Amino acid sequence: MLVLASVxxxxxxxxxxxxxxxxxxxxxxxxxxxxPAVDGSAVSARGNLLDASPATAFRNVEERVTQSVQTLTIExxxxxxxxKFVYRLDGAESVNVNGASKRTTRSRWNGDTLVTEGTxxxxxxxxxxxxxxxxxxxxxxxxxxxxxxTREFEGGGRTVSVLAFVKKK
Numbered sequence: 001m002l003v004l005a006s007v008x009x010x011x012x013x014x015x016x017x018x019x020x021x022x023x024x025x026x027x028x029x030x031x032x033x034x035x036p037a038v039d040g041s042a043v044s045a046r047g048n049l050l051d052a053s054p055a056t057a058f059r060n061v062e063e064r065v066t067q068s069v070q071t072l073t074i075e076x077x078x079x080x081x082x083x084k085f086v087y088r089l090d091g092a093e094s095v096n097v098n099g100a101s102k103r104t105t106r107s108r109w110n111g112d113t114l115v116t117e118g119t120x121x122x123x124x125x126x127x128x129x130x131x132x133x134x135x136x137x138x139x140x141x142x143x144x145x146x147x148x149x150t151r152e153f154e155g156g157g158r159t160v161s162v163l164a165f166v167k168k169k
Contacts, residue, residue, distance in 0.1 A: 019112045022137060023066055024064075024167050061077070083098040088107060091106055102121050118132070136148045146163070149162075
């Protein structure tokens, strides 16, 4: 019985254990970024065509990430403005509102990758748009933060983007 108890204690997960740290100031690396595209033009997170290639459209994204055992906070700055997302790391629901956009998510660890899944709804004068999305955030062997996002839009349509970030110096 003592052996069984020892084995159980050794395999019991540590609550709140953070496998990977994303903390720091990051800037997008356009040379390693692949965004969703239609006929060579980038597609925004909201499904709009941008007047640029994915590498150009997503090259000026900056993220300042702070992380604790309980939360991951991302302050993002891009040509589209500023956004702030706070994700709970215990699997509980997180709700983030940025302007007319509301994002409802749950985050979980899959090995060293933080997976965030949920929905995003946007209200505008042109109507409402919503999508389901999955974001996988990891650190590559070269130290780059890689964020792969898949979006499924209501009524059809799917986009996949991969943004690579390097630490700001």
